[in-house]
Amino acid sequence: MRRMTLTSLAVAFVVVALVSAFAWAQQAAPPSWKQGQPANMADSTLAPIPQPPAPKAAAEIPVDKIKVPPGFKVELWAAGINNARAMTWGDKGTLFVSSR
Numbered sequence: 001m002r003r004m005t006l007t008s009l010a011v012a013f014v015v016v017a018l019v020s021a022f023a024w025a026q027q028a029a030p031p032s033w034k035q036g037q038p039a040n041m042a043d044s045t046l047a048p049i050p051q052p053p054a055p056k057a058a059a060e061i062p063v064d065k066i067k068v069p070p071g072f073k074v075e076l077w078a079a080g081i082n083n084a085r086a087m088t089w090g091d092k093g094t095l096f097v098s099s100r
Contacts, residue, residue, distance in 0.1 A: 052083045 033048050058079035066074045083099040
């Protein structure tokens with residue numbers, strides 16, 4: 001009787017441990033950027049700024065489909081500039097393109 005009681009307790013303990021482990025594994029892990037945040041920021045909605053899209057290859061830019069008024073033309077001067085934001089002409093005719 002005593003052996004049966006100990007065996008039952010051991011089986012019950014194993015079942016409870018397995019159920020607890022399964023329930024713990026089912027919890028959704030936070031995203032990697034949120035892991036390690038202090039406890040006081042657990043409910044924060046702050047998130048990292050996503051990376052801007054990568055620049056297109058020159059062959060993928062549909063220059064021929066851009067509509068401009070008569071007398072104007074469109075041509076591709078440069079490609080592959082990541083996150084280009086502004087352009088300006090230099091004193092010697094150089095076109096400068098900047099990013100962040």
